[in-house]
Amino acid sequence: MSKPGFREWLAVGKALRGKNLLRHEGPYGLTSGFERHFAEHMGSNHALALTSGTVGLHAAMTAIGVGPGDEVIVPAYTWIASAAAPALAGAVPVLADIDETLTIDPVDLERKITPHTKAIIPVHMVNAPCNMDAIMDIARRHSLMVVEDACQAVGVDYKGRKCGSFGKVGVYSFNHYKNMTIGEGGAVVTDDPALFSRLMNFHDLGIWARDGYEAGNNPAFLASHSRVTEVQGAMLDVQLSRLSRSIKRIKRNRKVIEQVLRDSGEFRISPHNDPDNAATMTVSFETEAEAAAFAQRPGVHRIYDNSKHVYTNWDPILNQRTAHPAMNPWAWARRHISYDEHSCARTLDIMRRTCRITIDPGWSTIVARTLAKNLWTPNAQAGTAYGIIARLKGG
Numbered sequence: 001m002s003k004p005g006f007r008e009w010l011a012v013g014k015a016l017r018g019k020n021l022l023r024h025e026g027p028y029g030l031t032s033g034f035e036r037h038f039a040e041h042m043g044s045n046h047a048l049a050l051t052s053g054t055v056g057l058h059a060a061m062t063a064i065g066v067g068p069g070d071e072v073i074v075p076a077y078t079w080i081a082s083a084a085a086p087a088l089a090g091a092v093p094v095l096a097d098i099d100e101t102l103t104i105d106p107v108d109l110e111r112k113i114t115p116h117t118k119a120i121i122p123v124h125m126v127n128a129p130c131n132m133d134a135i136m137d138i139a140r141r142h143s144l145m146v147v148e149d150a151c152q153a154v155g156v157d158y159k160g161r162k163c164g165s166f167g168k169v170g171v172y173s174f175n176h177y178k179n180m181t182i183g184e185g186g187a188v189v190t191d192d193p194a195l196f197s198r199l200m201n202f203h204d205l206g207i208w209a210r211d212g213y214e215a216g217n218n219p220a221f222l223a224s225h226s227r228v229t230e231v232q233g234a235m236l237d238v239q240l241s242r243l244s245r246s247i248k249r250i251k252r253n254r255k256v257i258e259q260v261l262r263d264s265g266e267f268r269i270s271p272h273n274d275p276d277n278a279a280t281m282t283v284s285f286e287t288e289a290e291a292a293a294f295a296q297r298p299g300v301h302r303i304y305d306n307s308k309h310v311y312t313n314w315d316p317i318l319n320q321r322t323a324h325p326a327m328n329p330w331a332w333a334r335r336h337i338s339y340d341e342h343s344c345a346r347t348l349d350i351m352r353r354t355c356r357i358t359i360d361p362g363w364s365t366i367v368a369r370t371l372a373k374n375l376w377t378p379n380a381q382a383g384t385a386y387g388i389i390a391r392l393k394g395g
Contacts, residue, residue, distance in 0.1 A: 004181065004182065004235060004238075004239070007238045007241075008182075008234075008235045008238050008239070011030075011234035011235055011237065011238050012231050012234055012235060014028060014030070014234060015028070015030055015229075015230040015231045015233075015234040016231070018030075018230060020230075021229045021230045021231055022229070022230070023049075023227055023228060023229060023230055023233060024210065026230035028230070030230045030233040030234040030237065031049055031228055031229075031230055031232070031233025031234075031236075032233070033233070033237060034049060034233045034234075034236045034237040034240065035047040035048060035049055035187075035233075037237060037240055038187055038189070038236070038240055039189055041155070041162070041240060041243070041244075042162045042164055042165050042170065042189050043161060043162055043165045044164075044165055044170065044189035044190060044191055045190070045191045045193070045196075046189060046190050046191070046193070046196040046199075047187055047188070047189045048187060048188050048189075048196070048199050048200060048203060049185065049186070049187050049228045049232065049233060049236065050185070050186040050187060050188065050203055050226050050227075050228065051184065051185065051186065051226040051227075051228060052173065052175070052184055052185065052186045052226070053081065053149075053151035053171055053172060053173025053174075053175065053186040054081040054084070054085070054173075054186070055186060055203070055224070055226040056151075056171040056172065056173075056186040056187065056188045057081055057082060057084075057085035057121070057147070057149060057171050058084075058085045058088045058089065058202075058224075059188060059199050059202040059203060059226075060085070060147040060168075060169040060171055060188060060199070061085045061086055061088070061089035061091070061119070061147065062089050062198065062202050062223075063169060063190075063195045063198040063199045063202060064118075064119060064145045064147065064168055064169065064195065065118075066086055066089045066090070066091045066118050066119055066145075067089060067090045067091060068090040068091070068329060068332035069091075069116065069332055069333065069334050070086070070090075070091035070092070070116060070117075070118035070119070071086075071091060071092050071093075071094045071114060071116045071117045071118060071333070071337075072085075072086035072091050072092070072093055072094065072117070072118060072119045072120070072121060073093075073094045073095075073096050073104075073109055073112050073113070073117060073119075073120045073121070074086070074093050074094070074095060074096070074104075074120075074121045074123070075095070075096055075097075075098050075103065075104040075121075075122070075123050075125075075347075076095040076096065076097060076098060076311040076343070076344035076347040076348075077098045077102060077123075077125060077303070077309055077310075077311070077347050077350075077351060078123040078125060078149065078309060078311075079151070079152075079308060079309055080308070080314045080316075080317065081151075082121050082123050082149050083095070083311070083314060083317050084316070084317070085121070086119075086121070086329075087317070087322070087329050090329050090332065091118065091329055092329050092330055092332075092333045092337050093317065094112050094114075094117070094337065095112075095311060095339060095343055095344050096108045096109045096111075096112045096344070097344045097346045097347045098344075098346075098347050098350060099271075099350070100270050100271050100284060100350055100354070101128055101130075101131070101270065101271050101272060101273050102125050102126065102128050102270065102282060102303065102350070102354065103122065103123065103124065103125060103128055103129070103130040103131065103273065104120075104122050104123065104130055104135070105346075106131055106134035106135060106138060108346075109135065109138060110138050110142075113138075113142055113144070114335070116333075116334050116335070117142070117144060118144065118145060119144055119145040119146065119147055120135060120138070120139055120144055120145070120146050120147070121146075121147050121148075121149050122135050122146065122148055122149065122167075123148075123149040123151075123152070124148065124149065124150050124152060124153035124156065124158075124163045124164075125152050125153075125309075126152055126153075126280050126282070126356055127152065127153050127156050127179070127250070127279040127280040128153070128272065128273070128278075128279075128280045128282070129153060129156060129157070129158035129163050129273050129274055129277075130148075130158075130163075130273060131273045132148075132158050132159075132163075132166045132273075133159070135166075136166055136167075139167075145167070145168050146166065146167030146168055147167050147168060147169045147170075147171065148163065148164045148165075148166060148167040148169070148170045148171065149171050150162075150163040150164035150170050150171060150172050151171060151172055151173035151175075151178065151186070152173070152178065153179070153279075154172050154173070154174070154178055154179040154180050154243065155179050155180070155243040155244065155246070155247045156179070156247060156277070156279050157247075157274070157277040158273065158274050158277065159274050159277075164189055165189065168190060168192060168195060169188055169189070169190045169195060169199070170188065170189045170190070171186065171187075171188050172186055172187045172188070172189075173185070173186050174186060174187070174236060174239070179243060179246060179247065180236065180239040180240060180242075180243055181239065182232055182235045182236055182239065185228060185232055185236065187236075194218060197218050198218055198221075201218070201220055201221060201223055202223045202224065202226075203223070203224070203225070203226045203227055204223070204225065204227055205222070205223050205224065205225045206225075207220055207223075208220035245361075246361040247279055247361075249361035249362075249363075250279045250359050250360075250361050251277065251278065251279050252365065252368075253359050253360070253361070253363050253365065253368040254278055254279060254280070254281050254359050255278075256365050256368040256369050256372065257281050257357060257359065257368055257369075257371070257372040258278075258281060260369055260372035260373055260375075261283065261372060261375070267283045268283060268284050268285070269281075269282075269283055270282040270283060270284050270354060279359075280356065280359070281356065281357040281359055282303070282354055282355065282356045282357070283354070283355055283357065284350070284353050284354045284355075285353050285354075285355070286353070287353065288304075288352040288353055290353075291304075291352060291353045291354060291355050292352075294355050295355050297375060299357060299358040299371065299375075300355050300356070300357055300358070300375070301355065301356050301358070302351075302352070302354070302355050302356075303350075303351040303352075303354045303355065303356060304348070304351040304352045304354075309351075310348070310351065311339070311343075311344060311347070312340075312341050312348070314339075317339060318339050318340070357372075357375070
């Protein structure tokens with residue numbers, strides 16, 4: 001995570017000097033400037049800043065035409081927003097298992113396709129890219145839309161392309177815990193001008209009254225309001241300027257930690273869909289108990305213990321509960337769909353046996369190597385050393 005600092009403060013000052021913080025009226029075009037730079041960085045034709053990644057996913061579902069009677073396949077390991085977005089658009093989320101890369105299993109994904117499936121939302125979790133080669137092949141063969149949830153992998157590569165640039169729409173988050181952050185925020189990218197028009201419409205209820213807005217074959221529809229301000233756009237542009245360097249350092253430190261752990265002979269490094277570009281470090285164990293014990297060490301987190309990402313905790317999804325009972329997409333589904341602990345048991349098993357190791361871009365290679373060695377040194381002093389250094393370096 002690139003923490004906001006002095007340059008963001010200066011960027012905010014410039015926005016304030018403009019005396020109008022509306023993105024359409026600010027004299028410096030700070031948000032539009034960020035969007036141009038972000039689109040270029042991600043290798044896409046269009047980018048749009050939004051108030052959150054969650055809004056971005058909802059916007060993407062609406063833009064591609066997902067609605068009542070449709071099904072959208074999402075992984076069982078993700079933040080609830082990935083599953084909520086189809087439901088908010090009137091469709092039903094169908095959960096697919098992950099594999100040991102912590103991303104959606106292409107085999108189970110294809111198994112979950114029905115005549116009602118409209119789209120797939122692959123999620124690049126904790127900087128781990130999905131197997132986009134397999135996913136795009138499946139989508140082509142079944143004529144399905146792909147919306148990439150790259151909220152947890154902003155700036156991460158998959159085989160020479162940025163995560164989020166493969167599908168019809170890519171979605172990103174700038175929440176406090178992401179690779180770029182302004183506290184809360186998001187963005188979407190697309191190469192399709194018609195989809196971009198619909199995304200613009202979704203995020204601005206008054207888009208039809210904007211000078212220069214061209215709906216083309218997409219007349220304006222009722223939507224929400226999730227525009228960002230020039231302050232957010234200014235800060236995001238600064239954050240973007242640091243992104244490549246930050247990801248590069250994460251990859252460097254990851255390689256150092258991986259080598260130390262492999263040399264120890266004590267750990268099984270989880271597989272990765274693009275090992276040459278790996279920007280996350282996870283290890284798996286034979287048993288849940290082993291993973292739980294390892295997770296007691298500083299800087300280590302068992303995947304299952306982050307309850308927000310365990311699908312069996314998604315109460316509104318499991319109980320199919322919407323704000324108004326008459327606006328319930330499960331009532332509009334063309335078949336019965338339910339969820340329980342057996343729906344994606346393999347996912348739960350993998351999450352219980354897998355731990356993620358913190359990697360901070362601020363660490364030097366010496367610090368990364370020291371911390372990695374302390375992970376498998378079987379004494380309390382080593383664990384204490386890891387905790388002290390990690391705190392000093394922001395880990």
